[in-house]
Each structure stands twice: as structure tokens, then as C-alpha cells.
Amino acid sequence: MVVCGDDGLAHRLTAELRDVYRERVTLVVPTRPAGQAGADPRFGGGFGLGAGLWARFPSSRPTRPESAERPTGREVRWVEAVEPTEEVLAAAGVAGASALALVYEDDETNLRAALLARRLNPRLRLVIRLYNRKLGQHLEELLDQAAIIADPGIDLRELDSSTTVLSDADTAAPALAATAVAGTGKVVQADGLLLRAVERTPPGRGEVADPGLCTLALLSATTADPAGAEGAEYSGERGPQLLPDDRAVAAATGRGTVALEAVSYAGPQQSGSRLAAAALPMGSLFSRRLRWALFGLVAAIGALALAGWITTGEHPLHAAYMTLLDIFAINDPAVEAPPGRQLLQILAGGVGMLILPVLVAAALEGLGAFRTATVLRRPPRTLSGHVVLLGLGKIGTRVLARLRELEIPVVCVESDPEARGLALARSLRVPVVLGDVTEEGVLAAARIHRADTLLALTSSDTTNLEAALYARSIKADLRAVLRLYDDDFATAVYRTLRAAYPQALTRSRSVTHLAAPAFAGAMMGRQVLGAIPVERRVLLFAAIEVAGHPQLEGKTITESFRPGAWRVLALDAAAPEDRRPDLASTPAPGTPGPGLVWNLHPGYVLRSEDRVVLAATRRGLAELLGRRPDRTAGAGPGSRSEQEQR
Template sequence: MALLPQPARSVARPGHMIVCGDDALAERLAAELASVYRERVTLVVPGASRSAPTASASALFGRVQAAMRRGGGNAVGPRVLQTPVLDEAALVQAGVQEAAALALVHDDDETNIHAALAARRLNPRLRLVIRLYNRKLGQHLEELLDQAAMLAVPGLDPHALDTSTTVLSDADTAAPALAATAVAGTSKVVQADGLLLRAVERSPAGPGQIPDPGLCTLALLSSTTNDPAGTEGSDTSGREGPTLLPDDDAVAAAAGRGTVVLETVVHTGSAPPPRRLAGRGFPLGSLFSRRLRWSLAGLVACVLGLAVVSRVTTGDHPLHAGYVVLLDLFAINDPALGETPARQVLQLLSALAGFLLLPVLFAAVLEALGTFRTASVLRRPPRGLSGHVVLLGLGKVGTRVLARLDELGIPVVCVEEDPEARGIPLARRLRIPVVVGDVTQEGVLESAAVDRAHALLALTSNDTTNLEAVLYARSVKPELRVALRLYDDDFAAAVYRTLRAAYPRALTRSRSVSTLSAPAFAGAMMGRQILGAIPVERRVLLFAALNVAGHPQLEGRTIAEAFRPGAWRVLALDTAEPDHRTPDLAATPSHDGRERPAGLVWDLHPGYVLRGEDRVVLAATRQGLAELLGRRPLPTVRPPGPASGGQGH
């Protein structure tokens, strides 16, 4: 086992990267920075002592080294510093005053916030990347820390702070890909200047068919796509894995292989605004059933009819006639002794209507109470539901995926063991059916109508639970599309091979959160604007906005000359003036209340020469983007091994 570096003899050099955390995201991020970007990394982990490494710290260091080996790199491993408390003294010992970037990826938001405030005081120029689940708090924290940096360094250019503080959520980063995995017709999506880009997987073209290349071909899928013994579903395809960013010759020569092409999703208009008067009337439809409303309407018509007959037979004023009928209806009027036969008959009919009214009123009260009660409890799956997605787990990741599926208008049934889970309030607010129970118990998945479901998303943090749920669901419905969250790459590959061999006609995918989100965290630490990441099998393509100035691989070259197959490809050009450009192309253009016309041009002429003042959107592999924007050139990247690009939770 690799020895844990001793912090007392390891001194951080200026410009290094610091990662603070102890979970899968921290280890993946440290390995990403060290192996892909060749950065000097200091990994700060919690522990009981700063001098004596614990078994957990040694195990974490070993996992980081293993992740680096899977990445196919020969970089020096990270310096590991163990500290009982992530305080100002620990940050100083880690070298935060000379560091280029600091990532705070603890699972506890409060720990990350306290450390970020301390780090900003110690180094105002430090690039901060903070992991927070609370979106609003993250936005306010970004503004606060950037303002603190400008006040601490007089004369500092505000434009230099565009990426000085970046708040990310691993759940938000991975949710679109996880949701797209289980849904037919939806694809991996990233946003650029308000425009949605969709990566679509396409089957090999048949004889005589001309494939539509879309904007461009992003990847050639694994040659084992239709081989039950292959591993493309677990993204550990080995030598026959996907080919990212191929050139035209490679695409033409890859007959029989599926492709991933990039398309734009054109907005046809926003959703119609809600009616102004909607919801202002009495909510009869939500309080009372249709049968009860018809019963009430019939009784009201009966009372009105009796009032009209009373007016005609007695000659009373209409209001007095109606008043007398109501008195008779509620049996509080004097008996009509000595009255005309017509009056006596009307009184008897009114009393009969009153007897009929009592059970209707009682039923109305019970239904109203039941409606108010069920508004605060979880909804059960409706009878006859089919074609839905069964979502297992409503933790941080499951909650974000649920919100994403609801935005797409996809019917969902959730299964959660903990009635106090984080996503339960969201499911209640969205009126999403939830089955509360242990998925490993018999009958729980049946309650979610898994036999009529379109797909199953198993997103708990327990690999065994996810696998058990998938196996049971497949026994109920063999052709069910499943996507399960797995951390260990070898385990994921073995699971995929077994499921693919047992159910060759059913789609199986293994995905995880830390590997889907680690490239975005690493990209933010490198100081560039990452628009999103799209998984291709178990590898990742990054989309980034980049200023051409200072990059000889782009500046002064044509679009065709700037394209490097397997590394990066320019997709779009930002035509907006530099002073009017949106700082964050991944955000909605009107996020600050001002409408901006989209300035990206996607249909670029191959002969256009890139200038220093241009900003481009490009797709790149992790190694390619590291070479393009790294501080030093990378050696030739070896073909990925069997476990390349593994993912964790």
C-alpha cells in the first residue's frame, strides 16, 4: 500500500491546488487535477491528528492513487494533509496563501462556508470553488466573496473575478444526465446563452441511408454497443470504447457504429401565462367530487322550483316565498294546519327535500376535510398509471433528478424508505406519487407499478440496494429500461456484463455523480467557464466558453485548423461585443432581469480566422481541454484502459 505523504516534510509550492473533503467527489477531483491537468494538489482530509495519519486518510490516499491510474496518467500523487478541524490554521498549513485555487467539497454546507470566508481573508486573489446544495445561498455567497476580494485588493479588475468564486452542486451537475439516461426521446443537454444543446445517440445508418450529422458528430459509440459481452453501458469499454470528437474521415470509416451528434433545441415560445382569474373562485373542483356537486345542484334546483310553486299558489312576494320554503326545508316552520291543501303539500315536499339535504351536507363536510388532510400527505400512484419512470431514492441527487423530470413533463413515481427524506416536501408540492417503504421488501416496487413503468432510476447511495432493486424490477418486467448509480468501476462493469447477457433486449446503464460532476469542479478551479458535461458511455465531453486571446492553438487559425480530432472542436462564436457579453453563458440570459439577444453563431465557416478578441464555445475531452488551457503541455495521452473514466457516487 502506498505510504501517506508526511505533511511536516511536504511544503506546498506557489500555484498549487487545494481540495478539502473526504468523500468520493474529493478523491475524484484530486485525481482529475493531478492526472488530467498535471496540477500540484494538496488534499486536506479530516482526522484526529495533523501528524499521525489515520487508516481512513490512508485509504483515501490509496483511492486517489487508484483513480489516477485509471485515468492513464503518470502524474505525482497529491500531498495529503490531515487536520481535525478545517479552520484558518489548517488552511495556512495547506498553503492557501500561495495557492491558485481552493475547492471546498465537504458534504456539510456550513463547513464549506466557514472555510471559504477564512480563505478569502487569507488570499483575496484565490479562486474559490464551493460545493453547496442551497442554490440561493450559493448565489449570495458568490456575490459576497467577490465583493470582499475587490475591497481587499484596491484597483483589482472586476472582470478578473468572473470565475474567482464559483458555487456548484454535484447533484445539480449530474441531474440532467441521470434524468436523460432513463427517458426515451430526451438526451443529454447543456445550455449556452439560453440555447439548449442536445447530444443525441443515433443507431448506425442502414444501407442507402444518409445519416444526419446535426451541428457536428461528437463521438462514435463503442463497437460493443450491440454485443452482450461488451461493457459500453458501464462506460468501461476498454480498447473498443467510444471515439470522442472524430474527424470526417473517421466518421465515414466507422460503418456500423452508432454516433452521438449535437443538435440545437429551438424554443418556439414560452409557456402561456396563467389566467389572471385562475384560482380566485371557490375551489369546488378540488374540494368536492363531481357526484357530490351534481347532488348539490339538484337540491338547489329543487328548492328554487318549490319557491316558484309557492309564489304561484300563494301569491306571496318571491323573497317571502323563498324564505318560507327554506324554513320548511330546515323543519323550523310551524305546521301548515288550517292552510290550503297546496300549501300543506309544499310543506311536505320541502321537508322531504330537507331530509335529502342532510346526508349531502354531511358528505360535503367529510370530503372537504379529506381534501385538506390529503393535501398534506403523500399522493399514492393512481390506478392504471403506465409509461412512467420509477425513481428510487429522494436524497440530494434524487431530489434534483425529480425536479428535472418534472420540468420535462415526465410522469414519475418515487420510492423512498425514509418519510423525512430531503425530496419528500418537493414531491408533496409537485403532487408526485410516492411509495414509502424499503425497496428490498416484496410488494414495494409493485406498489409503484413497476410492471407498467417505462424505466427505473435507482439513485440511492448504496450500490447493493440499487442492484437489488434493478434485479427485482427486471424479474417483474424483463424489458424494463434501468439506470443505476454505482461507484466502483469494476463492480459497474461486472454488473453491466451480467445484466446485458441476461437481458440482451433491455437497456442497462450505470451512472454516478462524482465522476459526472468532478470535471465541472476541476474546470472551475482551472479558471474557465464550463457550460456543462455530457457523458458518452462512461467518458465525458466538456463544453466550455473560452476567450481566444492567449491560446496559440486557436488564435490566428481558421475554424478547420483549430480542430484537433480527439481533443477539442470549436462549435460556436460569440458575436456580441466584449463589453456586452454575458459573463456566464451557462446561465439564462434574463437571469438579471434584462433581456439580451443570443449572440452565438453555430453555423461557422471552416475558413473563418479566429481573432484574439473572439470568444468561442468548444467541445473538448478532459485531456484535450487540459492541454489547451493547462499551465504546461501534457504528454501524449494513452488510450484509456478498461476502467478509464470510472464514476463514483
């Protein structure tokens, strides 16, 4: 396996392939700054990769770095290069590799490298990280066609999806969006159906817990604590038990569960009609002070018209007409009129002088309101129960789209006026506060004191923490979800917030931790539908062809279930020739096949032509997708046969 990248996802993916799937990995990373000696902390033990074989390219080979943690599987070979040119890919061994993952942050870099790699090895399984969805769809077709042209005898079905385009933002967004909102649980999509994993408190005495579609996990011993379900991971108590059997569920008294359901969000919503009405902000045309000024002027005009009617004895409509003429200085001076009429004319002239600046202010404010409405909306004063989303980068943009799909009210906070997510927020009519979240008053403008959840998704761990602490100082029981990369830092944050705010819910999520299993699964040749975090662990959902898997083929649903490893959830009822390659997408109109069948009979026997959707732990999926032993490897300590014996 070859992994090319320039950020944390490359290192998480490398560790996943080496430690979970026991693969030989070559990691291509950017060249370290000049003069830096020894191990780069980005590439060393901090990511659990251990010592490796270094090949600096194209400059001389540096000293082999040392790490505090020895590798648990094969060693990782390193190649340093400024960019993944054809010469660099050849030096990394792409021509003889089984799979290549291109996970640079820049889409253009991944695109260029993918075209070069396909020319070097037509049979190479490519996994490409792209943020642009439309470009990704076209790129998959283009690279698969290029593989067929370069090698007419190639069978893409045999290669099991030659090209797969994934986005770490799309992979992590469902879990982040669902974690942010109380009541939605953790979400994954399969065959257009939105599934959620709901955390449930332990049932009372004499009560029976509803398992939903199935029970995915037994939570740790601290799940009854309002501070959250992640305590065991940080306090050393009993951790979660993934994919338990019925006996374990029945025996686990006092422990919460994670159940899989297919339900929709039932919290506060913003309906489509409400959003359509908000597209024309008539209520924001005039400020409160301007509305009071206009009301006072109308009252004054009405009082003058009434006084003119009483004074002159004329018809009320004529008296009102004369009053308006006096206000606009159109009427003749009342020289020969009684004193009362003259006084009313003077007062009407004064009111007319007051109307002019008010009308000018109304016109300017109305123009400003419409211009603001075409750019960004302000949070309504009456908004409450919403989610405050910090950061509209790649991750924040995808999470915002997910939240709005569930019709959850959102207020965004972004410091960069050129952020990529502002266009989406504008099109969805989502209120946005522009400003640095660490500055006083920014979160207050987002109505944080009336919000239910804070979702901090900036790229800086310290910024996310600072925002959470400031928000908790305003509202102590605020639900906070922080994007944190480093596990040790997440542990310290959890313990601190739990001690300071024991009644508040705190969650931390790592985008690379959620996305790496999906990329690793795609490199092994299967489409991972999604990942659901259970405390600080991960459950994967994958579509698996039964053929070639003795653990599944010819066995009933009950017999194929292995507690703690995998569990079959659904069956793809479509004919093999009509199956869609990506079950994580919504079916297009007119797509053949009845889709996925849930609630399978326990006695159903899995056939070789079946395709199933299963939930699996990372090691369980690795066992199912594990390839045949590498016969080219020697019998040394790094060989696969010795690893399997271990």
C-alpha cells in the same frame, strides 16, 4: 492546488487535477477514526490517488500509507483535520496556492472556509460547492469584492473568475434527467439554449446519417445491442471514439453515433393547463364507493318521488317536494292518508336515515382529500409512460426540477418524510409515494408496471440495485438508470442485468464522476458549461477565451479542430464588455448581446478577442487550460517538465 472535502467528490477532483491536469495537489480530509492504522480505503488506491505525503494536523504524523497503484503524476500531499480552520488552511499552503476547492457537503462549512481563505490569499481562485443557488450568487460578489478591497491592484479578469460557485447536483442533473427518458438524449445548457446529445443507430445501406450540429462521438461496437451502449466498456470490445473527424465518421460503418442537436422533448407531457387543473383535485373528493352510494341514494329518492306522483296523482314537483320532506322528517305523519302514501313515507324515512352517514363520510373524505392535496399528491390510476424517481435528496431534487422543465410526467418515491425535495414536489403537484423502496408494494403504488423509466438516485448503491431488480421483476423491459459510485460495482451490475434482461436498457451514472471535471475546469480558471456522458466516458463543454491559446488564435474553425481532443461549436457574438460570465445560465431579460452563434462557417478565423464554446475531452481541455511549466519545481521525477516529456 488545494482540495478540501469530506466525500467522494474531493477524491475524484483530486485524481482529476493530478492525473489529467498534472497539478500538484494538497488534499485536506477529515481526521480518520482513532486507532485506525495504515491507509484509509477512502483515501487510498480505491480512488486511484496512489501514495502521497501525509501531514496529520494537529496531531502527530502517521505512517505513510501504501497503495496498490503508484501515482501516474505528482504525488498528493495529505492534511488531516476535523474542520478547515484558518490554521489548517495555512498548513495546507493556501497562502501560496493557485486555487482552492471547498467541496464539503455542508454549505456552512464551505462558506466559513471561503471567507478565511480569501483573507489568507486575495488572489486565490476559489471554487466553492454550494447547494443554495441564491446564496452562491451573493457569495461570489462578496468574495470578489473582498479580494479587491484586500488588494486594490488586483484584476479579476486577469485572474479569470476569482470566485466560482458550483453545485454537483446542478452539474449532474441535466445528464441524469436526460438519460432517464428515452428520446431526450443527454442535455447541456448554453446561453439559455438546451442542447441534447442523441444516440443514433447505424444508418442502413444507402442512407446518410444526419450529423445535427456536429458528431460528438462514435459509439462502441455493441451499440446495436438493445442492452445498451456501455457494453464495450465492460466486455473489452472497441470503446467509444470521442470527437471524430469526418473521415472517421464516414469509415465507421455499423457503429452508432452521438450527435449534438438543439431540440425540445417530444415524449409524453403534462401541460401547464393540466397541472393547473390538478391543483384543485375535484375528482379525488369522493372515492368510488362513496360515489356509488350517493348515486344509489339519488336513485332511491327519484324512485320514491315517482311513486308518490303515481300514487297521489299530485303534480310531479309537489310529489318530489313531499318526498324530500318525508326523508328529512319535516312532513307531518300521513295518518289519514291512503296506505300507499303511508308506505312511501316509511320508505322515505328509511332513506333519510341512510343519507346521514353517507353525508358525514362525504364531508370527512372531502376534507381529507383537500388536506392531502395541500401536502402530497397520489399517483393517478390512469398514469402511464412516466418516470419513477427514487430519492428526493440534493441530486433527486435537481433532477425532478429538470424533468418537470421538460414537462415529463414523474412519480417520486421517498422514505424520509422530511426530505428536502418534498417541498418542490408539492409545489409542482408531482405525485409522491412515501415509503422504503425496498419494501413490497411501494414501487407498485408508484405505478411501476405502467412506467417507462426507473431513475434510482438514492445515496446507497445497494438500494438502487435492489430497487432496479424488483422493478425488473414487475416489468422486464423497464428502462433503468442507476446512480452508482464505484466503477467495479457498476461493471458487475451491468453484466448481470444485461444477461438477465437482454432486451431492457440499463444505464449507470456517478454524480461525482460527472461533477468532478466541472470543478477541476473551474479551478483551472474557465467555466465548464456541462458534461455529457458517452458510455462511461465524459465530454466537456467549456467557454474559452481565444487569446493566449495558440491552438485557436488565428486559425480557422476547421484548422482549430483537433480530433479526439476538442472542437469549436459556437461563438459568443457579444462584445467583450457585455459578455455574461456564466453561459450556462439563462440570459436575464434585457441582457445585451445577440448570444451564441452556432453553425459557424468552416473558414471563420478565430480572433484573440473572441470567446468560443467548445466540446473537449478531459485531456484535451487540460491541454488547452494547461498553465506554463512550473519553474519552481525541480528536475526530479515529479517535475512538470519531465511529465510533459513523457
